[in-house]
Amino acid sequence: MNPRIATLDGNEAAALVAHRTNEVIAVYPITPSSTMGELADQWSAEGKTNLWGSIPAVIEMQSEGGAAGAVHGALQGGALATTFTASQGLLLMIPNLYKIAGELTPLALHVAARTIATHALSIFGDHSDVMAVRQTGVALLASASVQEAHDLALVAQAATLRSRIPMLHFFDGFRTSHEMQKVALLDDDDLRALLDDGLIAEHRRRALDPDHPVLRGTAQNPDTFFQAREAGNPFYDACPGIVQQLMDRLGARTGRRYGLFDYAGHPEADRVIVAMGSAVETIDETARRLNLDEDRVGVLKVRLYRPFDAAALIAALPPTVRRIAVLDRTKEPGAPGEPLFLDVVAAIADGWSRRSPRATLPVVVGGRYGLSSKEFTPAMARAVFAELARPEPRRRFTVGIMDDVTGLSLAWDRNFSIEPDDEVRAVFWGLGSDGTVGATKNTIKIIGEETPLYAQGYFVYDSKKAGAVTVSHLRFGPRPIRAPYLITSATFLACHQFDFLDKYDVLETAAPGATLLMNAPFAANEVWDRLPREVQETIVAKRMRVFAIDAARVAKEAGLGGRINTVMQTCFFAVSGVLPRDQAIGKIKEAIARTYGKRGTAVVERNFAAVDRTLAALAEIAVPGTVTATHRRPPIVAEHAPDFVRRVTAVIMAGKGDLLPVSAFPVDGTWPTATSRWEKRNLAEEIPMWDAGLCIQCNWCALVCPHAAIRTKVYDSAALAGAPEGFQHVSWRGPDLKGQAYTVQVAPEDCTGCSLCATVCPATDKADRTRKAIAMTPQRPIRERERTAWQFFLGLPEIDRTALTRVNAKTSQLFQPLFEFSGACAGCGETPYLKLLSQLFGGRAVIANATGCSSIFGGNLPTTPWTVDRSGSGPAWANSLFEDNAEFGLGLRLAADRHTEIARRRLQELRDDIGPELVDEILTAPQLRESEIYEQRARLAELEKRLDELDGPAVTDLLSVLDHLLRRSVWIVGG
Ligand code: SF4
Ligand code: SF4
Numbered sequence: 001m002n003p004r005i006a007t008l009d010g011n012e013a014a015a016l017v018a019h020r021t022n023e024v025i026a027v028y029p030i031t032p033s034s035t036m037g038e039l040a041d042q043w044s045a046e047g048k049t050n051l052w053g054s055i056p057a058v059i060e061m062q063s064e065g066g067a068a069g070a071v072h073g074a075l076q077g078g079a080l081a082t083t084f085t086a087s088q089g090l091l092l093m094i095p096n097l098y099k100i101a102g103e104l105t106p107l108a109l110h111v112a113a114r115t116i117a118t119h120a121l122s123i124f125g126d127h128s129d130v131m132a133v134r135q136t137g138v139a140l141l142a143s144a145s146v147q148e149a150h151d152l153a154l155v156a157q158a159a160t161l162r163s164r165i166p167m168l169h170f171f172d173g174f175r176t177s178h179e180m181q182k183v184a185l186l187d188d189d190d191l192r193a194l195l196d197d198g199l200i201a202e203h204r205r206r207a208l209d210p211d212h213p214v215l216r217g218t219a220q221n222p223d224t225f226f227q228a229r230e231a232g233n234p235f236y237d238a239c240p241g242i243v244q245q246l247m248d249r250l251g252a253r254t255g256r257r258y259g260l261f262d263y264a265g266h267p268e269a270d271r272v273i274v275a276m277g278s279a280v281e282t283i284d285e286t287a288r289r290l291n292l293d294e295d296r297v298g299v300l301k302v303r304l305y306r307p308f309d310a311a312a313l314i315a316a317l318p319p320t321v322r323r324i325a326v327l328d329r330t331k332e333p334g335a336p337g338e339p340l341f342l343d344v345v346a347a348i349a350d351g352w353s354r355r356s357p358r359a360t361l362p363v364v365v366g367g368r369y370g371l372s373s374k375e376f377t378p379a380m381a382r383a384v385f386a387e388l389a390r391p392e393p394r395r396r397f398t399v400g401i402m403d404d405v406t407g408l409s410l411a412w413d414r415n416f417s418i419e420p421d422d423e424v425r426a427v428f429w430g431l432g433s434d435g436t437v438g439a440t441k442n443t444i445k446i447i448g449e450e451t452p453l454y455a456q457g458y459f460v461y462d463s464k465k466a467g468a469v470t471v472s473h474l475r476f477g478p479r480p481i482r483a484p485y486l487i488t489s490a491t492f493l494a495c496h497q498f499d500f501l502d503k504y505d506v507l508e509t510a511a512p513g514a515t516l517l518m519n520a521p522f523a524a525n526e527v528w529d530r531l532p533r534e535v536q537e538t539i540v541a542k543r544m545r546v547f548a549i550d551a552a553r554v555a556k557e558a559g560l561g562g563r564i565n566t567v568m569q570t571c572f573f574a575v576s577g578v579l580p581r582d583q584a585i586g587k588i589k590e591a592i593a594r595t596y597g598k599r600g601t602a603v604v605e606r607n608f609a610a611v612d613r614t615l616a617a618l619a620e621i622a623v624p625g626t627v628t629a630t631h632r633r634p635p636i637v638a639e640h641a642p643d644f645v646r647r648v649t650a651v652i653m654a655g656k657g658d659l660l661p662v663s664a665f666p667v668d669g670t671w672p673t674a675t676s677r678w679e680k681r682n683l684a685e686e687i688p689m690w691d692a693g694l695c696i697q698c699n700w701c702a703l704v705c706p707h708a709a710i711r712t713k714v715y716d717s718a719a720l721a722g723a724p725e726g727f728q729h730v731s732w733r734g735p736d737l738k739g740q741a742y743t744v745q746v747a748p749e750d751c752t753g754c755s756l757c758a759t760v761c762p763a764t765d766k767a768d769r770t771r772k773a774i775a776m777t778p779q780r781p782i783r784e785r786e787r788t789a790w791q792f793f794l795g796l797p798e799i800d801r802t803a804l805t806r807v808n809a810k811t812s813q814l815f816q817p818l819f820e821f822s823g824a825c826a827g828c829g830e831t832p833y834l835k836l837l838s839q840l841f842g843g844r845a846v847i848a849n850a851t852g853c854s855s856i857f858g859g860n861l862p863t864t865p866w867t868v869d870r871s872g873s874g875p876a877w878a879n880s881l882f883e884d885n886a887e888f889g890l891g892l893r894l895a896a897d898r899h900t901e902i903a904r905r906r907l908q909e910l911r912d913d914i915g916p917e918l919v920d921e922i923l924t925a926p927q928l929r930e931s932e933i934y935e936q937r938a939r940l941a942e943l944e945k946r947l948d949e950l951d952g953p954a955v956t957d958l959l960s961v962l963d964h965l966l967r968r969s970v971w972i973v974g975g
Helices: 010-020 034-045 064-076 087-102 146-163 188-194 197-205 225-230 233-254 279-291 310-316 339-355 378-389 436-450 524-530 533-541 551-557 565-576 581-599 601-617 643-653 700-704 756-760 779-795 831-844 853-859 885-909 916-924 930-948 953-965
Strands: 005-009 024-027 057-060 108-113 139-142 167-172 180-184 261-265 271-275 297-302 304-306 323-328 363-369 396-399 424-431 454-461 469-477 490-495 510-519 545-549 619-621 686-690 710-715 741-746 768-772 774-778 845-849 876-879 969-973
Touching: 005 010, 005 436, 010 034, 010 108, 010 146, 010 167, 010 188, 024 034, 024 064, 034 057, 064 087, 108 146, 139 146, 139 233, 146 167, 146 180, 146 188, 146 197, 146 233, 180 436, 188 233, 233 304, 261 279, 261 310, 271 279, 271 339, 271 378, 279 297, 279 378, 297 310, 310 339, 323 339, 323 378, 339 363, 363 378, 378 396, 424 436, 424 565, 436 454, 436 469, 436 565, 436 581, 490 565, 510 565, 524 545, 524 619, 545 565, 551 565, 551 601, 565 581, 565 601, 581 601, 686 741, 686 779, 700 710, 700 756, 700 831, 741 779, 756 774, 768 774, 774 779, 831 845, 831 853, 831 969, 845 853, 845 885, 853 876, 885 916, 885 953, 885 969, 916 930, 930 953
Parallel strands: 024 057, 108 167, 139 167, 271 297, 271 323, 323 363, 363 396, 424 490, 490 510, 510 545, 845 876, 845 969
Antiparallel strands: 005 180, 139 304, 180 454, 261 297, 424 469, 454 469, 545 619, 686 774, 710 741
């Protein structure tokens, strides 16, 4: 019987097996593994049963440590139990993994492998987490693709029951966990064929049971621990054979054959790359291509990494191999080599002569690649093979970056491609909120499940929350698609947001003759002239076909509001040629009926209407033979931005961070603050406009704004000299500073358009209650004018903080926010509080931030929102681990208190040299009121001046802690 085919991602592929083969599932969410737990939870909630007819109990714990503890307990209770995790989550499980392995307890745990935070946090994929548990005694089984994540999830579950060695089954975070592929599903009979009920009964018999009481977890002494630790050796010796038997049994049923180490390539290869995870697919495909020419190369795919079967590795290598490169997707600083490399070296040194007594040992070199989901492409694989062909290949190297510091990196030819001609490769640029990803996933399902074509989808998300750019990479073709890397020669590109063409090099990946589809808010005959010169140049040079549609208008007219996904999906099918047009339209309508059927026929009909209107509104744009545009893409950041922002931040903002060399980066993860002000995201369709005549000067608009994008200032009206035409101001009516000028001003390119300011504004026109002092107004027509007004506003003097006798909700908004333009969701309810705190105390704050939303909108590159005042003071910010912000903050507090004490003592010691009056004033300053803080700042400036004229160790010591004489504010911010 043919297997059922489904299009799904690696997380779902693994979870489909885990849910059917377990009784207890304890979870704690962590990217990129969360989907496995969420799906298991959903399936249990829907009443889906496991193989034995019961619904697995899914419980969410308080942490990954808790999930591991619950799993350990469930296993000791005789249940089949599992969990899913990644990165630090896996590290939190380590103590329990030692226990579970030491007690020889069957467990198949599934990991979407992810980077561990070091100089920075990263949610993306590499093997640093799984490599950090290889000492615990769990077996490590690697899947390289979505199909393997499905198949080897079963092998892991079956092998752990038979071997009693807990199995950690992993696959590459994001690259496999989130890649959609067409997969042949294992049915329940396949699962039963590998899972032995007798072994499950044995596992239950070993459970803690008062009718047959035993004791586990004893404390052992020097006389016994060591021997007992060796007693489990036979189980590890037997494990690889058991895994292979089960792989063979799976292969006999499904035709999909796996080995502990699988070799692919030239049968007489002289050069071989050893690797594990998704990269082996890329290397395999590259080797095939190279072997069509003169090369003799291959790849050894590592599947069972622990227990490491050295004999099986040697047996799998072709005897002709002379040069081996071992690629590790992890970094162990200071080690003689990375883990897989060292294991291969040891295996070859130990065992090669037993295989061929007179043969020379192959040369084995080691390289790092792909940290934090850095791309690994066929061009990079070819560069590694080329390095092996050199007379003296580098012993250690990196590939995929440009290392101009230690010179370790290999060069690669970015134009090398092995993509077949008969594939459709489509790249879609959209916004997180515009439905692009949903529509492209839908497209993959339509093509993958309803046609004989193979389909692959991968989605690159920008980690900003508001206005996140999403780039979907879709491949369709007549053969299985083994290309776990981004598309570099697209046959079709769609730009769902016209403004992207001004910001990003959307056409960079276009193949010659590619088709471009744009959502353009203009009439078809205007579109060409609206394109920046760079875009026109590429279109002409690559002889592209161009189509455009005003998708927002079509969607609106069809009653879909601003949702353009159905419109753009229809356009894709209409122009890409991936399916005959009529067939494709029929399939879209079927998908609409399935997706929206639950919401009623009216919704379905509206979407059907959108499809029909789309076909009428889609227009091909005539491409002239030459470039006609006079305007170019605006610079990414202003020319007067700081050097680092122009050299580094702007490159990342343009989506070209991969091109930055090693030397561009701080060595210890220290980055400048005050960078979000340089990123003009222009997210808002509508922005607030202030009506000075109606305003009652409550400052609520500024108080609630989550992005510090609307601000108020009170200033001397003399500063209005040179104000741009139409710059609004009125006379301030507050008791302090009465009569000075007052302005409410929006930052037009930083506002997210959330409209909270307009919602809270209490001032209305008595003659027309619908008119408020803040009105949301289309941004594009007033962008230039308001940009000029904003620049002028920024140049106005900041308020003299000592002149305010009362600081309250209203007057606090006259202080400069030191938290601005964060990437938080539009309308975020958390950021207004952070912003307010920054206005009150930000100039003397250090922040201990937990991991979560606030660490992402607070510290995610390229630009960050914590900023500085005119004197350069502002919050200093750090994120330690996920949950240790309280302890981390306590440490900061203890350090501050200790240094304050030192500073005060030194001050006393130097009293006569400095001047008793100043010293006494500093030591007795109350520093409670805003004015007192500012008086203390002035004293410290004077102190520093006087210390510059003195010398000696006490002076040096005091200068190093002088800042602590200003009362320091330590914040502990939740995730
Ligand atoms: Fe701030 Fe939202 Fe108003 Fe824009 S619309 S100024 S982001 S509150
Ligand atoms: Fe003026 Fe309205 Fe802002 Fe209050 S909320 S300051 S009334 S614009």
